[in-house]
Amino acid sequence: MGFFEAIWDVLSTETAYTAATRFAAVLVFAAVGEWVAERSGTLNISIEAMILTGAFAGAMGYHWTENALVGIIMGMIAGLLVSLVQAQMSHRLTADQFVVGLTLNILFLGVTSFLYAEWKPSSKVVSKLEIPILKEIPLIGDALFGQPWPFLLLYLLVPFTWWLVYRTRWGLEVRAVGENPQAADVSGIDVNKRRRESIYYAGLCSGMGGAYLLLGQVGRFDDGIVAGRGFIALVAVIFGGWTLRGTILGCLLFGSVLSFRLTLPGLGYQLNSELMSSLPFLVTIIAMTAFARRVRPPGSLARPFVRGLK
Amino acid sequence: MRRRSEIVFLYACSTFVALLLSAIIVEAVGANWADVWNALLDGSLRKPGRWGKTLGSAVPMAMVAVGTIISTKVGLINIGQEGQMLVGAAFAAYVGAHAPGSGPVVICLIIIGGFVGGAFWSGLAGALRYWRNVPEVLTTLLLVTVAANLVGYGLKNTWLLLDPDAAFGNRALVGRQLDPDSRLPRIEIFGNNFSLSVILALLIIIFTTWVLSQTIIGFKLNVVGENRRVGQRFGISEVKQGLTAMCASGGFAGLAGAMMLASGDFAKYRLVTGFTVNLGWTGLLVALVAREKVMAIIPVALIFAGLRTGSSFLAATGVERRVTDVVQGKKSS
Numbered sequence: 001m002g003f004f005e006a007i008w009d010v011l012s013t014e015t016a017y018t019a020a021t022r023f024a025a026v027l028v029f030a031a032v033g034e035w036v037a038e039r040s041g042t043l044n045i046s047i048e049a050m051i052l053t054g055a056f057a058g059a060m061g062y063h064w065t066e067n068a069l070v071g072i073i074m075g076m077i078a079g080l081l082v083s084l085v086q087a088q089m090s091h092r093l094t095a096d097q098f099v100v101g102l103t104l105n106i107l108f109l110g111v112t113s114f115l116y117a118e119w120k121p122s123s124k125v126v127s128k129l130e131i132p133i134l135k136e137i138p139l140i141g142d143a144l145f146g147q148p149w150p151f152l153l154l155y156l157l158v159p160f161t162w163w164l165v166y167r168t169r170w171g172l173e174v175r176a177v178g179e180n181p182q183a184a185d186v187s188g189i190d191v192n193k194r195r196r197e198s199i200y201y202a203g204l205c206s207g208m209g210g211a212y213l214l215l216g217q218v219g220r221f222d223d224g225i226v227a228g229r230g231f232i233a234l235v236a237v238i239f240g241g242w243t244l245r246g247t248i249l250g251c252l253l254f255g256s257v258l259s260f261r262l263t264l265p266g267l268g269y270q271l272n273s274e275l276m277s278s279l280p281f282l283v284t285i286i287a288m289t290a291f292a293r294r295v296r297p298p299g300s301l302a303r304p305f306v307r308g309l310k
Numbered sequence: 311m312r313r314r315s316e317i318v319f320l321y322a323c324s325t326f327v328a329l330l331l332s333a334i335i336v337e338a339v340g341a342n343w344a345d346v347w348n349a350l351l352d353g354s355l356r357k358p359g360r361w362g363k364t365l366g367s368a369v370p371m372a373m374v375a376v377g378t379i380i381s382t383k384v385g386l387i388n389i390g391q392e393g394q395m396l397v398g399a400a401f402a403a404y405v406g407a408h409a410p411g412s413g414p415v416v417i418c419l420i421i422i423g424g425f426v427g428g429a430f431w432s433g434l435a436g437a438l439r440y441w442r443n444v445p446e447v448l449t450t451l452l453l454v455t456v457a458a459n460l461v462g463y464g465l466k467n468t469w470l471l472l473d474p475d476a477a478f479g480n481r482a483l484v485g486r487q488l489d490p491d492s493r494l495p496r497i498e499i500f501g502n503n504f505s506l507s508v509i510l511a512l513l514i515i516i517f518t519t520w521v522l523s524q525t526i527i528g529f530k531l532n533v534v535g536e537n538r539r540v541g542q543r544f545g546i547s548e549v550k551q552g553l554t555a556m557c558a559s560g561g562f563a564g565l566a567g568a569m570m571l572a573s574g575d576f577a578k579y580r581l582v583t584g585f586t587v588n589l590g591w592t593g594l595l596v597a598l599v600a601r602e603k604v605m606a607i608i609p610v611a612l613i614f615a616g617l618r619t620g621s622s623f624l625a626a627t628g629v630e631r632r633v634t635d636v637v638q639g640k641k642s643s
Contacts, residue, residue: 045447102594231448231452235448235452238448272463274463277455278455278460281452285438288444289438293443
C-alpha cells in the first residue's frame with residue numbers, strides 16, 4: 001500500500017535524485033580515499049575527523065579569500081594534516097589504528113568547534129555550474145550535472161583514483177601491501193611507507209569532501225555537520241566489497257537513504273523522526289549483515305605490519 | 311616486556327607533554343595557564359564538595375573502562391559504549407518506574423536491568439560479528455546513534471519511558487524520577503557526598519581483576535585473544551568467549567548508565583535525552599590509557615573525572631575540555 005507508493009513517488013521525482021546525489025557526493029569523496037587506505041590494509045576510522053577538519057578549513061579559506069577554490073585546497077590540506085597524525089601514529093609509532101582514529105575524531109571535534117568559536121568564519125554555498133545539454137536529461141540530469149561546481153570534482157577524482165590504484169606502480173604496491181605485507185616487504189616495498197601514503201590520499205580526498213560538504217551544500221560550519229557520514233563512507237567501502245565500483249554504488253545507496261529525511265516529508269509522507277534519523281545507520285547495519293560474508297577483504301586489513309617473526 | 315618503572319616513567323612523561331601542550335594551547339588563545347590550572351584544581355578538588363562530584367563522574371567512566379578492557383582481552387574492539395550506556399540507563403529507568411517491591415529489591419533490579427540492557431545492545435553487535443562476520447568496530451559505533459534515537463523515541467511515549475506527569479516544563483522529554491527509597495544511598499564524608507556506587511565500582515574493579523587474572527574464565531578469554539588456534543586446540547570456543555566478552559563489555563557500560571541514574575549525580579534520578587553526556591566516550595579513553603590493566607583504571611578515571619569536573623570552573627577561560635582530555639589519551643596510546 002502506502003509503502004510502495006512512497007517508493008514510486010521518490011523514484012519519479014527529480015528533486016529526490018538531486019537530494020540523493022547531494023548526500024552521496026560527500027560519501028563518495030570520503031569513500032574513494034578510504035577505499036585506497038583500506039586496500040593498503042588500514043581501516044581508517046579518523047575519516048570523520050578528516051571530513052570535519054576539511055569542512056572547517058574550507059570555511060576558513062572561503063572566509064579569508066571569498067574564493068571557493070582556495071577553500072577546497074585548504075580543506076585538502078587540513079585533511080592531509082589529520083591524516084599525517086593518523087599515519088605517523090599508527091604506521092610509524094605502531095600505535096593501535098583504531099585508538100588513534102577514535103582519539104583523532106574526538107580531538108578534532110574539539111579543536112574545530114573551539115576554533116570556530118574563536119574565529120567565526122562566515123561562508124556560503126557557492127554558485128551552481130550547470131552543464132548545458134547534459135542537464136536536460138530527465139530525472140537524473142539535474143542531479144548529476146546541475147550541482148554547485150565542486151561537485152564536478154568527483155568526475156575527475158573517481159577516474160583518477162581508479163587509474164592511480166589499478167594502472168600505476170604505486171597502486172600495485174599499495175594493493176600488494178594490503179594483501180600480503182610480508183611478501184611485499186620481501187620484494188623490497190616499504191610496507192608502512194605505502195600505508196602512510198595511502199592514508200595521506202584518504203586525508204586529501206576526505207578533506208576535499210569536507211570542503212565540498214561545506215561550500216557545496218551546507219554553507220555554514222557547525223560541529224555537527226558531518227554527523228557520522230565518515231563512518232557511513234567507511235561502511236560503503238565494505239559494502240562495495242573493496243572495489244571502486246561497489247564503493248560508489250554503496251555511497252549512492254546510503255546517500256539516498258540519508259536523503260529520505262528531506263525528500264519524504266517534502267512529498268507529503270509523515271514518518272517517525274527518530275526512525276528517519278536512525279534509518280541510514282540501520283540500513284548500513286542490515287546491508288553489512290547481508291553482504292559482509294560475500295566479500296573478501298584485503299588480506300591484512302587492519303593488521304599492523306611489523307617486520308620480523310610473528 | 312618493559313619494566314614497570316619504565317612504564318610509570320613513560321606515563322609521567324606523556325602526562326607532562328600533554329599538560330605542556332595544553333598550556334601552549336591555553337596561552338595561544340590568550341589565557342593564563344596558571345589561572346586555568348588553579349580553576350581545574352578548584353573545580354575538581356579544592357572547593358567544598360567538589361571531590362565528591364569528581365568521584366561521582368569517575369564511576370561511570372571506570373565501569374565503561376572495565377567493560378572495554380574485557381572485550382579487548384578477546385581481541386574484539388567495542389567502541390559503542392556511549393550507546394550501550396544509554397540503553398542500559400533506559401532499561402534501568404523502565405525497571406525503576408515499573409518494578410514492584412521494596413526499595414533495596416528495586417535497586418538491585420535497576421542495576422541488573424542496566425547490565426542486561428547494555429549487554430543486549432553490545433550483544434547485537436557481537437552476534438552479527440560471529441553470525442555474519444560483520445566487523446564489530448562498525449556495528450558498535452553505528453548502534454550508538456540508533457540507541458540515541460531509540461531512547462529519544464522512548465522518551466516521547468508514556469508507555470515506554472516518558473514520565474506521565476512531567477510536571478515541570480511543558481512537554482519536557484524526561485523519564486519518571488526514581489522513588490526516594492529506590493535510589494542508591496549517598497555517603498557523606500568531610501562535606502563531600504558521593505553515592506554508594508563508588509564503593510560498588512571499587513568492588514567490581516577488584517572482582518574483575520581477580521576474574522581476569524586468576525580464574526579459568528579470564529584464562530579462556532586471554533587464550534582466545536592471544537591465539538585463537540591454541541584456543542581451538544584446547545576446545546575453547548571462540549564464538550562463546552567472544553560473545554561472553556562482548557555482552558560483558560556492553561553490560562558494564564549499561565551498568566555505568568544504571569549507576570548514573572540511581573546515584574543521582576546526573577539529571578536528578580531521571581532519564582533525559584543525552585543522558586550519558588559523553589561519559590561513554592571518555593570511559594573508552596580511560597580504558598585506552600589504562601591499557602588492559604584493570605587496576606590502572608582507578609587513577610586514570612580519577613584524573614579524567616578531575617579534568618571533567620574541573621572544567622566546569624573553566625568557563626571563563628574558553629578552553630575546550632576535550633582538548634586536554636584527548637591530548638592525554640593520545641600521548642599514552
